[in-house]
Amino acid sequence: MAAPGGNTTKIKVGWAVLFVVTLVYALFPVFSILMTSFKTPGDLASNTLLPASFTWQNYEEIFVGGAQTLFLSALVNSIGITLIATAIAVVLATLCAYAVARFDFPGKKVILASALAVSIFPVISVVTPLFNLWRTIGLYDTWIGLIIPYLSLTLPLSIWTLSAFFRQIPWELEAAAQVDGATQWQAFRKAIVPLAAPGVFTTAILAFFIAWNDFVYGISLTSTEAARPVPAALAFFTGASQFEEPAGAISAAAIVVTVPVVILVVLFQRQIVSGLTQGAVKG
Amino acid sequence: MASIELKNLVKKYADGYPAVNDVSIDIEDGEFVILVGPSGCGKSTLLRMIVGLEDITEGDLLIDGERVNDVAPRQRDLSMVFQNYALYPHLTVFENIAFPLRLQKGRFSKKEVTDKVNGVSEMLELNEHLKRRPGNLSGGQRQRVAMGRAIVREAKAFLFDEPLSNLDAKLRGQMRTQISQLQRRLGTTSVYVTHDQVEAMTLGDRVAVLKKGELQQIASPRELYEQPANLFVAGFIGAPSMNFLPCTVTDGRLSTPVGDFDIPEGHQRAGEGKDIVLAGIRPEFFEDAETLEGSKRDRGSLLEVEISHTEWLGNEQYVYVHYEMDKRVEDTLQSLAEDMDADETRPELVISVSPESKLRGGDRATIWVDVSRIHLFDPATGENLTHDPEAGAELTRRAADERRRDAERAKERTEAAAQS
Ligand SMILES: Nc1ncnc2c1ncn2[C@@H]1O[C@H](COP(=O)(O)OP(=O)(O)OP(=O)(O)O)[C@@H](O)[C@H]1O
Ligand SMILES: [Mg+2]
Numbered sequence: 149m150a151a152p153g154g155n156t157t158k159i160k161v162g163w164a165v166l167f168v169v170t171l172v173y174a175l176f177p178v179f180s181i182l183m184t185s186f187k188t189p190g191d192l193a194s195n196t197l198l199p200a201s202f203t204w205q206n207y208e209e210i211f212v213g214g215a216q217t218l219f220l221s222a223l224v225n226s227i228g229i230t231l232i233a234t235a236i237a238v239v240l241a242t243l244c245a246y247a248v249a250r251f252d253f254p255g256k257k258v259i260l261a262s263a264l265a266v267s268i269f270p271v272i273s274v275v276t277p278l279f280n281l282w283r284t285i286g287l288y289d290t291w292i293g294l295i296i297p298y299l300s301l302t303l304p305l306s307i308w309t310l311s312a313f314f315r316q317i318p319w320e321l322e323a324a325a326q327v328d329g330a331t332q333w334q335a336f337r338k339a340i341v342p343l344a345a346p347g348v349f350t351t352a353i354l355a356f357f358i359a360w361n362d363f364v365y366g367i368s369l370t371s372t373e374a375a376r377p378v379p380a381a382l383a384f385f386t387g388a389s390q391f392e393e394p395a396g397a398i399s400a401a402a403i404v405v406t407v408p409v410v411i412l413v414v415l416f417q418r419q420i421v422s423g424l425t426q427g428a429v430k431g
Numbered sequence: 432m433a434s435i436e437l438k439n440l441v442k443k444y445a446d447g448y449p450a451v452n453d454v455s456i457d458i459e460d461g462e463f464v465i466l467v468g469p470s471g472c473g474k475s476t477l478l479r480m481i482v483g484l485e486d487i488t489e490g491d492l493l494i495d496g497e498r499v500n501d502v503a504p505r506q507r508d509l510s511m512v513f514q515n516y517a518l519y520p521h522l523t524v525f526e527n528i529a530f531p532l533r534l535q536k537g538r539f540s541k542k543e544v545t546d547k548v549n550g551v552s553e554m555l556e557l558n559e560h561l562k563r564r565p566g567n568l569s570g571g572q573r574q575r576v577a578m579g580r581a582i583v584r585e586a587k588a589f590l591f592d593e594p595l596s597n598l599d600a601k602l603r604g605q606m607r608t609q610i611s612q613l614q615r616r617l618g619t620t621s622v623y624v625t626h627d628q629v630e631a632m633t634l635g636d637r638v639a640v641l642k643k644g645e646l647q648q649i650a651s652p653r654e655l656y657e658q659p660a661n662l663f664v665a666g667f668i669g670a671p672s673m674n675f676l677p678c679t680v681t682d683g684r685l686s687t688p689v690g691d692f693d694i695p696e697g698h699q700r701a702g703e704g705k706d707i708v709l710a711g712i713r714p715e716f717f718e719d720a721e722t723l724e725g726s727k728r729d730r731g732s733l734l735e736v737e738i739s740h741t742e743w744l745g746n747e748q749y750v751y752v753h754y755e756m757d758k759r760v761e762d763t764l765q766s767l768a769e770d771m772d773a774d775e776t777r778p779e780l781v782i783s784v785s786p787e788s789k790l791r792g793g794d795r796a797t798i799w800v801d802v803s804r805i806h807l808f809d810p811a812t813g814e815n816l817t818h819d820p821e822a823g824a825e826l827t828r829r830a831a832d833e834r835r836r837d838a839e840r841a842k843e844r845t846e847a848a849a850q851s
Contacts (some may be wrong), residue, residue, distance in 0.1 A: 323484045324517035326504040328531040328580065338530075341519040 156343065170417045180408065185399035192395050205225035206400035215385055215397050221373040222381030226405065229291050229377060230359040238352045240299075241306030242344075248307075249314035260311070267304035274300075275368045282369055291373045297365045302355035313347030349416050360409065433495045433620055434460045435481065441489035442476050442644075450476040452644040453490070457586075458622065461838060463614050464649075466624045469772040473644040474624040475514060478590050479621065482511050493694070505534075510586035514624075516577040518565040525561040528579040537600065549565065551579045554613070571602045581664035582613065587690035588620040595630065607633065615841050628670050632656075636834045637827065640664050642770060650823060651830035657804070658823030662763075662813035665711045665806060667771055671749070671781050675709045675764060675808070677757035685710060685805075687791045691779060692732035694802050701805045701816040703828035707759050709817065711806040714783035720797040722785045731801045740777070740792040748800075750790055752780040763810040779797065 155252035180197060185206050187199040194200065210219040248256055278297060279288070287293035317340060325335035366380035376384075382401055434459040438582050442451040451473040458464050479485040481492065483504035491498055499507055510531070526549045532539050539547070545692045554556050554576040565573055573592060581589055591610075595603045609632050614621050625631055631638050632652040639649040640663070649662040652668075665673050678687040680702030685694045687710060693741035694702075702708045720733055742749040756764075756778035764776045782798060790796050807816045 319518065320513060320517045321516065321519060323479075323504075324511075324513055325519075325530070325534075326484070327482055327509065327511045329505045329508075329534040329584070331503075331505065334534065339519055342519075431432075 164367045176227050176273070181402050184395060185403050187395060187396055187399075189393070192259055192393055206396040207404075208399050209397045210404070211355065215394075215401075217373065218381055218384060219397075220379070222376050222378045223404070225291070225373075225375055226360065226377040226379075227408070229294050229298065229375070230356055232291070233302060233359045236355045237299055237355045238348060239303035241310050241355075242300050242348055243304060244288055244307050247315050248311040249317070250319065263304040263307045266300055271301070271362075271364045275364055279368055288369060289375050291375050294365060294375055294377065297369070298359040298362065301358050301362070305358065306349075306351045306355050309351050310347060313351075314344065317343050330388035353412055353416060356412065357409065357413070358406070371372045434458060434493075434653065435588060435620060435622070436493040436496075437481070438493065439490040439496075439671055440477070440480060440492065442480055442485060443488045444471070446604070449644050451480065452696070452761045454644075454646045455490075456639055456646065456649055458620060461618045461620055462834070463611075463621045463623065463634060465627075465631045465638040466622065467626055467638060467640060468632045469639035469667075469770065470626065471579065474626075474641060475592055476591050476621060476644075477641070478511070478624055482509050482590050483507050483589065496706075497752070500596050506585045510559070510581040510584055510588075510589055511590040512574075512577045512592065514592040514594075515597070516565075518573060518580075520565055521561055523564055524552075524557060524568070524576050524579075526583045527565065527576055528557075528583050530580060531584040547583055548579075551583045555579050557608075557643050570597055571606065574598060574606065578610075578613075582617070582619075582654075585614055585617075587620070588622065589614070592625040593624050593626070595625070595627070596731075603627075603630075603705060610634065615837055616845065618838050618841065631668075632758075636830060638668075640667060642667075653828040653830060654823040654826040656820055657716050657826060659815055660805065660818055661815055662709065662711075662767055662808045662810075663770060665808070665815065666767055666773075671714050671783075673772075674713045674780050675711055675760075675779065676754070677707055677760040677810075678710050679707055680705070685802075688751055688757070688778075689736050690734040692734060692800065692802065695806065698805065698807060698817055700753075700801075705816075707810060709760060709763070709808040709810050710809055711815075713804070714781045714802065716801045716804050717750075717782040717784065718799045718801075719750075719784040719788040719790055720799045722788050723799050727801075728799065729802060731799050733755060734798045734800060736780075736796060736798055738790055738792055738794050738796055743786065746782050746786060748786045748788055750782040750784050750796075752782065752798075754778050754780060760810045767813075811815075 171352040183198055184192070185204045186204075187194075188201065188203050188205060191200050209215050218401060244259065245255070248259065274297070283286040287296070297414050319340070321339040321343075322335045325339040326332065330338060361379065362377070363379040366377040370380060378401065382398050385397050385401070436453055436458075437458075439453045440451055441449060443449050454477060456464065466477060468474055476485060480487055483499070483502065487500050492500055494507060494509075497846075519530065522530065525548055529544050529552055532544045532547060548561075548734070549558075549645045555573055555578060557572070557579060560572060560576075561569060565576060568576065577594065581591075592718055594610075595606050607630055607645060610623075614634075623630070623634060625634075635652060637649055638652055638655055640647040640655065642663050648655060648664045650658070655664060655668045659668060666675070676687045676689070678685050680686075680694070680699055683693065683696075683699050684691050685698070685702070718727070720728075736752045739751045739753050741751070742845070768774065768776045784790060784798075809816055810815065
């Protein structure tokens with residue numbers, strides 16, 4: 149008994165070490181930026197990790213100070229555009245994936261393949277023609293002008309993850325519910341939706357991240373505060389005076405835009421749990 | 432409580448394949464009918480047509496005399512246990528069972544729902560699992576939850592699609608008894624799909640045998656066993672399967688590859704003039720002449736055979752005898768084996784003898800055969816030439832009487848229990 153016991157302990161320790169290393173690797177940059185956001189302008193060049201003295205100066209700068217107009221409007225743009233793009237993507241992808249998973253129809257493979265094909269083209273190769281087109285038809289520097297390209301990023305991914313997820317749903321439950329006395333709509337709502345919800349939430353969060361983090365479209369297809377999202381706006385930050393580096397304010401802004409993402413994940417963590425379909429059918 | 436009538440039901444799927452072809456069955460109120468047949472013969476399809484999950488291509492389905500072809504499943508008021516249970520994984524056991532009750536908005540108060548679910552869970556011994564989710568239950572427990580969900584509603588009829596197929600042998604035996612008692616107590620019309628012989632024979636008031644979507648015979652288990660209508664039913668019912676020996680009837684005697692013997696007059700007439708017939712002899716129609724009781728001896732004939740090997744199973748013993756296969760029936764027997772999902776046929780006679788019998792492989796032995804129970808089949812059409820419909824119907828009538836008596840007894844018992 150001692151040998152296997154020792155073995156599992158070793159394995160546990162191994163996993164723990166790996167876990168810590170990964171965590172540090174992933175979180176160190178975030179921590180570094182967080183610390184930078186608390187530094188005073190003079191402190192920025194100091195090359196130390198921790199600030200010499202903590203200050204809220206950078207946050208004041210972006211929320212009430214000189215960078216306020218730039219940052220706050222960008223924040224509103226980012227939130228608005230990303231939420232709309234995510235919502236549209238998830239609704240469309242859910243309908244599409246439902247059809248793909250549920251029905252046999254000609255052209256099913258074509259839909260999935262073309263969804264994949266769309267996402268193959270690098271953003272940078274699409275953005276120049278798009279820039280010209282948007283200028284011509286008047287979508288340049290508008291919310292819609294960003295929502296459409298964001299959909300081209302989020303839709304393929306959403307369709308693929310959702311149809312993979314929907315294929316695992318035991319659709320027989322719908323039949324069972326109907327026999328139990330449910331209408332077609334009740335059967336869908338009471339037996340299928342609760343099982344599909346985690347997949348839809350997960351997809352929504354992934355789609356949100358993609359749109360939220362976009363930089364190339366954001367910087368290329370906007371020119372003013374009318375539509376410019378946060379990642380693009382950061383590039384336009386200037387220091388309080390032209391001799392100051394904007395690194396402090398940029399760090400503060402970066403932290404601020406990270407917060408909604410963290411909140412989202414924490415909030416929907418329960419919904420993302422997988423394996424909820426387990427036990428529906430035998431075997 | 433309801434009668435169900437299937438009238439010439441046909442189901443053609445999109446690819447045109449008739450999964451169910453011209454099936455007619457009258458199911459009486461309170462009757463327990465079994466559907467059996469090899470895999471893919473259309474049992475599940477038929478059940479799904481009854482419950483309304485599958486459109487009916489042709490024919491009529493009547494519940495309590497009313498045509499329900501185009502009625503939605505929820506309005507047919509039938510309940511079903513699915514081949515793979517189909518439990519709601521996001522709901523607790525309690526909520527799974529309560530699901531059908533909650534759908535009938537306003538019909539049951541909260542307390543009534545709780546009472547009904549508790550009653551059912553008591554009966555199925557699920558009380559301690561009510562708060563758990565299906566994912567954490569064992570196969571047998573899930574099966575009982577599926578049963579609970581089906582019976583909580585007092586539907587017009589219960590439909591079961593191989594509910595026990597995934598359980599181990601012991602649990603299957605227990606559940607079989609439970610289902611049988613439950614059905615007798617509630618007296619609810621039931622249709623039960625299985626391909627387990629034992630379930631079919633023990634549970635059913637009547638058993639319908641299907642082959643490739645077509646109804647072969649519907650009768651009480653006894654009638655199927657004693658008076659099979661054709662070669663397929665004869666081979667499918669009974670384990671081990673019936674032996675089919677190629678033979679001819681000449682001068683009132685049956686000449687078979689393992690010896691000749693006298694047969695009753697009716698059999699002689701049935702087989703006369705045929706080039707070749709198949710004699711259907713069940714393994715249990717044979718006996719070792721050594722261990723035979725004297726009184727039986729006169730009813731049968733004796734055969735001299737050479738034994739190839741034996742199998743002793745404790746409570747029974749099988750003796751195998753090789754014979755020459757006749758080329759003229761080889762194809763018939765081969766396609767029969769394929770229809771039944773069995774392995775290839777070997778020209779081998781299976782004989783059931785008493786476990787005390789001392790016969791061993793290589794011995795020459797005298798075997799007794801009960802000639803009165805032999806059936807003769809036409810190899811070309813598969814028809815049973817010695818089929819006695821009257822005798823068969825009598826067996827089924829007796830089974831029906833038995834069921835009615837059982838139901839009355841069960842009713843008296845519940846009334847007595849209610850009074851005390
Ligand atoms: N959706 C479908 N489309 C086309 N053919 C189907 C469909 N469902 C079943 N079939 C065909 O119908 C026939 C009967 O199928 P069914 O499921 O009723 O068989 P079964 O008797 O229940 O078999 P098993 O014992 O394996 O459950 C099979 O030949 C099958 O291939
Ligand atoms: Mg089936």
